[in-house]
Amino acid sequence: MAKKKFHFNPETLSYEQIEHTITHWLKQVLIHALSGVFLGFIFFFVFVSTIQSPQERKLGQDKTHMEAQYRVLQRQLEEMQYVMTDLQQRDDNLYRVVFQADPISLAVRRGSSANTEYYEQLLDMTNSEVVMSTTKKLNELKKELYIQSKSYDELILLAKNKEAMLQCLPAIQPVLNKDLTRMASGYGWRIDPVYHSRRFHAGMDFTAPIGTDIYATANGTVQSTGWQQGYGNCVQINHGYGYLTLYGHMSAIKVRPGQKIKRGDVIGLVGSTGKSTGPHVHYEVHYKGTVMNPQNYYYLDLSPADYDRMVQMSNNAGQMFD
Ligand SMILES: [Zn+2]
CATH class of the missing domain: 2.70.70.10 (Glucose Permease (Domain IIA))
Structure with missing residues (x-):
């Protein structure tokens, strides 16, 4: 049985019983429930933001490893780029000179690495910077390789036609x-x-x-x-x-x-x-x-x-x- 509660009335100088209505009880319950939920949320967020689960720790390590691997990839790409530049220079300064073909302009060789939309998509992802620059370098190299191989195709054709070409170069005096x-x-x-x-x-x-x-x-x-x-x-x-x-x-x-x-x-x-x-x-x-x-x-x-x-x-x- 619930305890009865009283309060002292100074005017009548007597204790009077407090009558609690249902509304009062409902209000009490609601207040306690809400503060419980509120505190629960606070604890939950503090927990989530400070303490990592084993899975999260694993993911973090994976990310670090992947970034390291991308950096290795980038270094390899830079070395390939260096070899590519050497090939391009030999092509322009030696092979194309032999066959009297014009050098390929830098603008054509480098091309417009135009597909920025593609890179912007990558930017939205995590790890974006390292992934983006690697992808960009790869694309550039791919384009340069393509142009270089086209140039060699052209040189092969010129080499095949070299005999015919030599016949077309002015090479004697017009009078005996x-x-x-x-x-x-x-x-x-x-x-x-x-x-x-x-x-x-x-x-x-x-x-x-x-x-x-x-x-x-x-x-x-x-x-x-x-x-x-x-x-x-x-x-x-x-x-x-x-x-x-x-x-x-x-x-x-x-x-x-x-x-x-x-x-x-x-x-x-x-x-x-x-x-x-x-x-x-x-x-x-x-x-x-x-x-x-x-x-x-x-x-x-x-x-x-x-x-x-x-x-x-x-x-x-x-x-x-x-
Ligand atoms: Zn003259």
């Missing part, structure tokens, strides 16, 4: 040595034969009697024939691989545009048409749109002694025939 009356002026700054002022001579002049055969200096396709201001009757041959040769002042043209030509084919006869002061061939070699010194393109038909003689004569700073 025996037909030359004398070597005229070479490439460089010379005195203009008409205006007697210094002017850049973009080709080499070979003097020979009118009607002497003029030879194509390499395989190719006739690009243009006909009269050209200054050059007179003129033939231009496109040899591919960036090479073009030009022959001026002809008395007769023996080819037509579009015609396939082999090295040594007669393309015209020596004359003195256009701006010219005597029978000669004006011969130019262009490589990728830039005019070159033709004296570097006679390696097939000149002995070392002949070559020296030609260089000496063509380097004279005297008059040219234009």
Whole structure:
């Protein structure tokens, strides 16, 4: 049986019994229950945040190990990158030079490591930084490897076509040595034969009697024939691989545009048409749109002694025939 409770009433000077209502009891129960739950939560969170379970400890160790492994992977990747750079340099500075292919620009080699969305996805994960940089390095290396292997494919093709390519490089004189009356002026700054002022001579002049055969200096396709201001009757041959040769002042043209030509084919006869002061061939070699010194393109038909003689004569700073 529940104990009865009393309180002293000073006005009546007597003890009066306290009557508890059901609402009072309910309130009491609720207060105790709520404070119990509240304290329970506090203890639970303190426990969870400070004390690790064996599983959590294991996970923590795994994470440390994984990070260490990623760092090892990264170091290996850096070593591979170093080897890759060496391959790229040898490719650009040696192999591609041998086959006269342009070096591959750094922008193409490195590429835009553009797929940032992919990396951002990784960022949301734990361990993100080390995983992200490893993934990024791997992707870059993958792309560089691909470009490098493409470059080797191209070089293999060039090597297979090397024979054909050599046939297309200007490599002889346009007039036979025996037909030359004398070597005229070479490439460089010379005195203009008409205006007697210094002017850049973009080709080499070979003097020979009118009607002497003029030879194509390499395989190719006739690009243009006909009269050209200054050059007179003129033939231009496109040899591919960036090479073009030009022959001026002809008395007769023996080819037509579009015609396939082999090295040594007669393309015209020596004359003195256009701006010219005597029978000669004006011969130019262009490589990728830039005019070159033709004296570097006679390696097939000149002995070392002949070559020296030609260089000496063509380097004279005297008059040219234009
Ligand atoms: Zn000339």
